[in-house]
Amino acid sequence: MDIEKTIKLGSPSLLLYHHPHTLASLAARLCIEIGKSAHPDATAHIIQIEVVLDENGNLPLEYLNTNSSGAVPALIRPPPETAISSSIDIVDYFAQRDFPSLIPTAHMDEIEPLLRKREIFEQDILLLTYSRTPLESYPLIGDIVSQVREQSFRGNYEYQVALPKKLKLERDDIHHAFVFPELHQAEDRIKSFFAKLYMIRLRHKKAGSIWLFGTQHGTALDAHAAVLIHRLLDITRVEMMPTELLWWALPIFRSPMWQEISKGKDTMGWDGTESLRDKMTVSDTDGASNLQMKEKSRAE
Numbered sequence: 001m002d003i004e005k006t007i008k009l010g011s012p013s014l015l016l017y018h019h020p021h022t023l024a025s026l027a028a029r030l031c032i033e034i035g036k037s038a039h040p041d042a043t044a045h046i047i048q049i050e051v052v053l054d055e056n057g058n059l060p061l062e063y064l065n066t067n068s069s070g071a072v073p074a075l076i077r078p079p080p081e082t083a084i085s086s087s088i089d090i091v092d093y094f095a096q097r098d099f100p101s102l103i104p105t106a107h108m109d110e111i112e113p114l115l116r117k118r119e120i121f122e123q124d125i126l127l128l129t130y131s132r133t134p135l136e137s138y139p140l141i142g143d144i145v146s147q148v149r150e151q152s153f154r155g156n157y158e159y160q161v162a163l164p165k166k167l168k169l170e171r172d173d174i175h176h177a178f179v180f181p182e183l184h185q186a187e188d189r190i191k192s193f194f195a196k197l198y199m200i201r202l203r204h205k206k207a208g209s210i211w212l213f214g215t216q217h218g219t220a221l222d223a224h225a226a227v228l229i230h231r232l233l234d235i236t237r238v239e240m241m242p243t244e245l246l247w248w249a250l251p252i253f254r255s256p257m258w259q260e261i262s263k264g265k266d267t268m269g270w271d272g273t274e275s276l277r278d279k280m281t282v283s284d285t286d287g288a289s290n291l292q293m294k295e296k297s298r299a300e
Contacts, residue, residue: 013045015076016090017063020050021269022158023125023227024087025073026261030223031091033257035099038217044098053156086122088115091220102220107213110200111221120193124186125228126158129235129268131183156269187240190228194241197225201248210251218252226252227267234266 016032018025032046051063051072059070067074071085075093084090092115095102103111197212200221206214211222229249232240252258 013047016046016048016073017051017067018048018073021265021267022072023121023231023267026267027224027227028073028087028090029261030227030257031102031220032094033261034218034223035094035102038101039099042098088118095220101217104219107219111219114193114196114221115224117193120189121224124189125231127183127186128237129231190240194245198242198245201244231267234268
């Protein structure tokens, strides 16, 4: 698409380049949908363009000519403004310009400190998603697992581009790059984030509102938290958060705006064969089983 030609079509256009199944893209797009719902009279003209990796797992040259950093998502603004390449920065831009309800003044002091924890959204959750399995330490089996991983994520932006860049790796096959101390630190930060989120939910929970702060419309924190929760469901790491937050997020995942963004797929880009309710039911069962095992161990 000719960027300059598009921008000249009418009112200044904002081009949001996104990958269909990366957390940052999903969070940015969900924020935009929430913002448009809360501000139907907003004049922002946002054109959303999907970026798909080529058969070798590389970003298309056309996109790199537009945004040389290669970051996705990216918000391209009319010249001479520069591109914004972080879901958090993109949301902050819209909150100041078109959709103030994304970071409302009444809850700014609670939202901004959590959104500033960039490493959770931009690195930690990626480490959890693509970390090595114990099987990879075994000869032959490890080779097979690595090959399957590479094949499965060949067109995955997070795996092929974002994670190596975040970890500043020089080698290509990133399945050798993870070290367990770094992974444990990522897990601790995510758990701490959800503990704070849970307290916000308890303080502001209000009947009739599906949002964290009991408001009529969602915020940037709702969007980022929901996407993070969905990914943990998809990779079966629900022990990282309180069960209450799983059930809080369910109405958001059933909403038309989420269905429009996700196109019926999970955050990994795979067609879901198991309903979210089934996943959450299993999560509750697992949580109860773990609790019973701990109580039994203490009794013994």
